Amino acid sequence: MAKNAESTIRAAESGVPEERWQRVHILTPFIQSWHLIVVIPALIAWQNPEIFTEFSVEDVRNVFDGTSYLSYILLAVAAVILVIVAISYLMWRRTNYALGDEAVWFRSGILMRSQRHARFDRVQSVDIVQPLLGRIFGLGKLRIEVAGGADSHFDIAFLSMSDLEVLRNQVVALAAGTRRTTQADNPTVNQAAPDSTGTPHYLPSEATTEHTSDDLHSGLTISSANGQTVQNGGAAQNQAPAHSAIPMEERALFSVPAKMHIQSLLLSLSFLISALVLIATIVTAVLLARWGGAEVLLAGAAGLVPLIIVPAQVIWTEFNTNFNFSAFASAEGIRIQRGLTEARSQTIPPKRVHAVEVTQPWLWRKMGWYRVRIVQAGNAVLEANRGQSDILLPVGTRLQAELAMWLVVPELGVHDPLSFIENALNGANDQADPRFIATPKSVRKLDWLTWKRRACAVTPAVFVIRQGRITRRTAFIPVERIQSVKVSQGPYERTLGVADICAQVVPGSIPTIAAHIPAQHVMTLTAELVRLSAERRYQDVGLTWEERVQHSATPFAVEDTR
């Protein structure tokens, strides 16, 4: 590799002039890998217990003569520590951060060099985090959260606390400044109802608080509404401007009565199967006991224990978590209250919901019950700590399910929303609904169980994926929440002329793959999804959350009159 004046461009080093890179504190590699330095001697000591059992004063005296084995061990340990220190030093030299014009940069690594940058206008929060060892030395790390999914933060570690404060203020100021100029330059970006998860939280007083109700956090207060009947809320308040002084009262949306909840838990296939297996085991044990004696019964009883405990545990957890599930519409979003032994309350800003799934297990079909789950965008750290649920409605009637859906997907983009929903939830491919792109009959070879139910549909507002035969599932993904689209095709699919489309959204438990779509539709669908996603992103969002929940009694019916 020739090193001429314009030396070989290292892609992992471009972007920031060399002199702006700054070093982190020298103790950083020690803090990050202290366990290595401790573990290796500990491992050696553990595997060579003779060091302790046969320790004699002679050995110590002979250490420097080289005649005792202790000297070799000490030498080995010293060599290892030296190697670790050398590598740490090299790594320290290569760990740098810099404040560029538009982003904060961080690079590290000797062999595997990596460089990361976070644009200032994407920064959501800047926190100072101090792990235990850092606290001892007075060091900490700067955690920068970038708008996004699971792995969307990076740490600049470690710096002294005073350096951290200075750096944080700099990043915060730069981020605020950039945000202001981009808003000024891009008037098309929707400013009336800023997208909740894109709004950065870098104002110094807020930077260390967690952000749940961010969308309407800017002190939006709305005209009050009488929670009971909608008509009383009425026309006067509808015309009130978004920032009036009277706070909005909470309005009850739906709740799950205990009896329905318990019934729904018992009507699950897994519970029935475990009950059947339990009965079968008891019967077998009794029959065998008549033949073999009492010992068989005892042995069988031991096997029965997990068969009883495990399903009971599962049902109890589910019952405990979602007991008395109730949802209210508050100024900040959907407030959910649930829990038996541990009452929990969480607020879901509706803009944080990126996908909705309505499922109906086989045994609920006769009762007409549905379950609604959602995918929420949020920091991975937040989710792990607070146990946010992804259930919007654990069990409910069709009307309640429609209301739950309407809360998070305000419009479906079709002129007959109710029949569209009916087709989406309970339809099948033999109904020729032109909006739904069905899997062709040839897919029967690939998926004989559910091919008749598999279909997808794209409206100007949502991407709908219908699947499942025994447990019916339908996913509704607002097109503006689609981050990227992946088309994949396996070899057998190629012979059948079908492919899969995956609309990738923020991480969550709802599958977003539309499988086995005919190839000619796949190409047009992909293009349309990408186009719609771009269009909707910049559009006006229509009614605000408050306006929606106040003057609408029946979800989706409002669209019929438009």
Next chain:
Amino acid sequence: MLDPTRPEGITFVPVSPALIRVRVIGAIITFAVLATPSILITIFVDRWAAMAFIPITLLAVWILWLIPRRVRAMGYYEGKDEFLIVKGILFRQLTVIPYGRIQYVDVKEGPIARHYGITTIEMYTASAETAGKLEGLPAAEAARLHDALAARGMVEHAGL
């Protein structure tokens, strides 16, 4: 036949063939590490240990045959509003990432790759499943793409 993972009218830019060499070297190193114990045992202990050598060799031969084909099937395209990445021969994939969705771009190079002058860039969106990894880009091209993607993402970003 109509291929939904290769849109019409788009010629994908293939990645650098140097990636083949990089991957082959990586595969050979892995193979050497895996095969050394059985080779040593065969020579010094028991001839029959060569039997362990056979499946590893077959696997290595198959992988070495597969690598050039896989690398030639990889490509990318800078569209007007999206970035497209294709890969795969038997299991084909096309990933479409709108510029406004790109949160940040990581640039990485390992020691062998650096010797051959190629780099890996990876685009991250808010979705954890986005397969925005592109290997085998010449270093200059990677730097250019890195800046271009970051700039376009900034101009077009529209929150989440």
